Amino acid sequence: MKINGFVQNTPVVRKVNGNSIRIKNDFNGHDVIGDNHIATSIETPMREDAFVLSDEQKMAIIEDRFRDIMETLGLDLTDDSLSGTPHRVAKMFVREIFYGLNPGNKPNISVFENKFKYGEMLVEKNINLNSTCEHHFLPIIGKVHVAYVSSGEVIGLSKINRIVDYFARRPQVQERLTVQVASELKKILKTEDVAVVVDAKHLCVSSRGIQDERSSTITAEYGGVFKETARREEFLKYLALD
Numbered sequence: 001m002k003i004n005g006f007v008q009n010t011p012v013v014r015k016v017n018g019n020s021i022r023i024k025n026d027f028n029g030h031d032v033i034g035d036n037h038i039a040t041s042i043e044t045p046m047r048e049d050a051f052v053l054s055d056e057q058k059m060a061i062i063e064d065r066f067r068d069i070m071e072t073l074g075l076d077l078t079d080d081s082l083s084g085t086p087h088r089v090a091k092m093f094v095r096e097i098f099y100g101l102n103p104g105n106k107p108n109i110s111v112f113e114n115k116f117k118y119g120e121m122l123v124e125k126n127i128n129l130n131s132t133c134e135h136h137f138l139p140i141i142g143k144v145h146v147a148y149v150s151s152g153e154v155i156g157l158s159k160i161n162r163i164v165d166y167f168a169r170r171p172q173v174q175e176r177l178t179v180q181v182a183s184e185l186k187k188i189l190k191t192e193d194v195a196v197v198v199d200a201k202h203l204c205v206s207s208r209g210i211q212d213e214r215s216s217t218i219t220a221e222y223g224g225v226f227k228e229t230a231r232r233e234e235f236l237k238y239l240a241l242d
């Protein structure tokens, strides 16, 4: 129950495979920022009991609830084309588009010694981005560009893609995604010298609401040497190259 935009702190009991599971409902406030697409914190807001349920239990609940949504919309779930949808959506949420909510799915990244003594910036651009807007549950699709200057360690290039994908596969806000990717790379590479630019289209902007199909959203995080104008301009010049 909502009171002044806050959700009342009432425990919820859910039936999962015949067992009653008590879930404390202590979420508050995150639903009130709505269309403004403002991130509340660098961390994805998660419940304390986020991993009390197994993936299978979560899928069973989501399947039930999604069937309710479809039936509420008036759809006939006995139709062959629709009958499998609640299960498909539940599996897709837990195992694919939101797998990055679970820290257990974080990619294991090993670093290597920078044997070539390469001291300039390394740029990886046009990394595929598939995420989901947390305010509308519609896709965010775009590209991520990353640069870093090695402090003595390097990572495999494909690992950067895996880090981007992990943080993208959650209900997200683009600003938070940008900061989360940058902060993870800083941690792994043991340097502040990391830059991340995200250029993405939000389907909640292009396919509903204002229905602006041409606009895209650009966010950037510049750490260490990338705060210097010359370095930043060098990075942006590489991004402009075909």
Ligand SMILES: [Zn+2]
Binding pocket: 037, 133, 134, 135, 136, 137, 202, 204, 205
């Ligand atoms: Zn949205």
